[in-house]
Amino acid sequence: MGIKGKRKQQRRQQLQQQQQLAELADLDSSTSAESSTSTSSSTSTSLSSSASSSSSSISLPQPEPEMATIRSLLLCSIGNPGNLLTTRHSAAHILLPHIATTSLSLSRPHGGPTATGPSGPTYTTQIFQSTSYMNVSGPSVSKAWKLFKSSPSNPNPTLVILHDELEKPVGKVKYKKDGSAGGHNGLSSIRDTLAGQKTTIHKIGLGIGRPESRDKNVVADYVLQRMPSREKDLMIEEALPIVLQMIEDIGTGKLK
Numbered sequence: 001m002g003i004k005g006k007r008k009q010q011r012r013q014q015l016q017q018q019q020q021l022a023e024l025a026d027l028d029s030s031t032s033a034e035s036s037t038s039t040s041s042s043t044s045t046s047l048s049s050s051a052s053s054s055s056s057s058i059s060l061p062q063p064e065p066e067m068a069t070i071r072s073l074l075l076c077s078i079g080n081p082g083n084l085l086t087t088r089h090s091a092a093h094i095l096l097p098h099i100a101t102t103s104l105s106l107s108r109p110h111g112g113p114t115a116t117g118p119s120g121p122t123y124t125t126q127i128f129q130s131t132s133y134m135n136v137s138g139p140s141v142s143k144a145w146k147l148f149k150s151s152p153s154n155p156n157p158t159l160v161i162l163h164d165e166l167e168k169p170v171g172k173v174k175y176k177k178d179g180s181a182g183g184h185n186g187l188s189s190i191r192d193t194l195a196g197q198k199t200t201i202h203k204i205g206l207g208i209g210r211p212e213s214r215d216k217n218v219v220a221d222y223v224l225q226r227m228p229s230r231e232k233d234l235m236i237e238e239a240l241p242i243v244l245q246m247i248e249d250i251g252t253g254k255l256k
Contacts, residue, residue, distance in 0.1 A: 071251055072154035073125040074145060075099070075117055077162040078137040078186045080224075088208040089134055089223040092162040094232060095206060098240055099162075099247070100127050110144045118244060123251025126154075135185040138193030145199070158202065160250060162243070163187060164223065165205030170231045171238035172207035175246055175255065202250050206239055 079090030086094065097104060100115035107114040110128055117125030126148065132140040141161070149157035163186055165174050178201055181187035187203065194201070208231070211222045227235075249255040 069122060069156065069253070071123040071156040071158055071253070072148075073117070073123060073158045073160055073247065073251055074128060074148040074154075075125055075160045075162060075247065076128045076130055076141045076144060078130045078132075078134060078141065078190070079164070080134050081131050084224065086226050087224050088227045088231075089164055091164040091206040091208050091227065091235065093129060094227060095235060095240060095243070096127065096129055096162070098236055099243065104129060109147055111140060112144070118247050118251075120248060120251055122253075123248075125247060125251065136189055137186040138189035138191075141190050142193045145194070158250060159199055160202045160204060160247065161187065161190060162204050162206070164208045166208060166210040166219070166223070168205060168207030168209075170207050170209050171234045173239050173242040173246070174203075174205035174207070176203045176205070177201070177255070202255065204243055204246055206235060206243070 077092035077096045079085065079093040080087060084090060096115075100117055101119075102116040104113035104115045104127070106112070107128075112131040113129040115127040117127045119125055128141075128144040128148075130137050130140040130144075141159075145157075145159055148154055163184060165172075165184075167182070168174050176182075181191055190201065208223065208227070211218050213219070246255065
């Protein structure tokens with residue numbers, strides 16, 4: 001074989017060796033990548049399993065449920081006693097049995113009929129019917145209120161007065177917290193009697209309408225007339241649901 005032939009043979013051998021080395025390098029690279037991927041996957045699975053195990057074994061503290069604030073309502077109706085119980089001025093007394101959840105019965109400590117009223121998860125209601133004449137309602141309501149708020153079974157005592165309201169048509173209801181009596185003698189008597197006790201008074205007025213004349217004698221005659229059946233039915237049908245909602249709103253704190 002000549003020199004040229006030997007050189008060609010050497011070149012072919014060199015090329016073959018280079019190709020073999022390149023193939024070996026590719027093989028090593030591929031094997032290393034697979035090994036790395038496998039290791040990474042194995043590590044990830046291990047970490048995930050560990051985290052899951054750790055998560056399932058750790059019990060996180062649960063927040064304690066909020067305690068509801070219980071409010072105790074004393075609902076006092078004011079009006080006139082005896083033969084005047086059925087007059088417009090005693091509208092509150094007329095509606096009271098429809099608000100009570102138990103029958104009204106005489107309570108000597110309170111000095112008048114009492115009953116259980118509407119209640120909910122956060123409030124209870126005790127009902128008291130004043131036996132005083134309208135214009136001197138204060139002492140009667142004050143006596144019941146002092147007895148009520150002094151009892152440890154009545155947390156957060158709240159006073160609610162149910163009364164007649166000249167400035168509203170029959171079937172309508174007016175709500176007011178504290179403020180002036182608006183010329184209502186019964187509310188004035190209660191305000192004066194409770195003066196200095198820092199008592200918040202929620203007032204629910206039942207509309208009884210009023211005569212066209214503003215003359216005091218005409219108005220007095222109007223309120224002391226027997227409430228007609230149609231007016232009584234309208235008050236029960238339209239005003240009662242509103243009153244019950246107001247009691248609930250006071251009890252739950254919506255009307256603070």
